[in-house]
Amino acid sequence: GAVVSQHPSWVICKSGTSVKIECRSLDFQATTMFWYRQFPKQSLMLMATSNEGSKATYEQGVEKDKFLINHASLTLSTLTVTSAHPEDSSFYICSARDGGGWGTEAFFGQGTRLTVV
Amino acid sequence: AQKITQTQPGMFVQEKEAVTLDCTYDTSDQSYGLFWYKQPSSGEMIFLIYQGSYDEQNATEGRYSLNFQKARKSANLVISASQLGDSAMYFCAMREGRNRDDKIIFGKGTRLHILP
Numbered sequence: 001g002a003v004v005s006q007h008p009s010w011v012i013c014k015s016g017t018s019v020k021i022e023c024r025s026l027d028f029q030a031t032t033m034f035w036y037r038q039f040p041k042q043s044l045m046l047m048a049t050s051n052e053g054s055k056a057t058y059e060q061g062v063e064k065d066k067f068l069i070n071h072a073s074l075t076l077s078t079l080t081v082t083s084a085h086p087e088d089s090s091f092y093i094c095s096a097r098d099g100g101g102w103g104t105e106a107f108f109g110q111g112t113r114l115t116v117v
Numbered sequence: 118a119q120k121i122t123q124t125q126p127g128m129f130v131q132e133k134e135a136v137t138l139d140c141t142y143d144t145s146d147q148s149y150g151l152f153w154y155k156q157p158s159s160g161e162m163i164f165l166i167y168q169g170s171y172d173e174q175n176a177t178e179g180r181y182s183l184n185f186q187k188a189r190k191s192a193n194l195v196i197s198a199s200q201l202g203d204s205a206m207y208f209c210a211m212r213e214g215r216n217r218d219d220k221i222i223f224g225k226g227t228r229l230h231i232l233p
Contacts, residue, residue, distance in 0.1 A: 042225070
């Protein structure tokens with residue numbers, strides 16, 4: 001199946017700093033990628049839909065100025081958590097679909113565990 | 118309102134037994150897709166099975182099958198002959214529509230424990 005690579009797998013940062021997470025589709029072009037956030041023992045909550053060459057679409061309640069998304073190419077989307085605080089500590093995971101249409105499941109990256117101290 | 122409902126927070130099943138994980142969904146769309154993903158403790162999301170709303174046959178993938186009851190809006194996952202490696206979190210998910218940018222939303226998940 002298609003491969004989505006996410007980097008880094010984990011990161012620890014100081015409060016007030018910014019952290020960038022990369023999501024790459026390795027063997028297909030992804031015009032759309034999705035960013036999710038997962039708190040411990042909870043479900044995946046969609047944060048935003050990242051569209052290549054245009055602005056991301058954020059879900060209600062997600063601060064677009066805090067979670068900056070850039071989808072500059074067909075194989076790379078980045079999520080930057082700006083001025084991170086301890087409450088931003090979470091598991092962030094991206095996904096992308098290989099083509100549109102029926103039955104094409106979303107492939108997920110390995111996820112990034114962010115800890116803000 | 119919750120679109121995907123998984124009523125079983127946790128389940129314990131003896132190894133080699135079959136297990137059914139419940140999922141009900143809510144949508145007014147005619148075109149939609151239903152997914153099941155497995156998430157082990159490592160955090161990765163592993164795709165298991167897919168069912169389209171127009172598919173007349175229940176989807177099957179190896180030991181996984183999806184019991185799709187459209188009128189009841191249910192999409193239960195059945196794992197036959199469970200193995201210790203099946204212990205993980207399982208998420209039911211839905212995509213409304215068929216476009217590339219149609220988002221997938223997840224239920225709260227069921228944690229499955231397989232007992233030796």
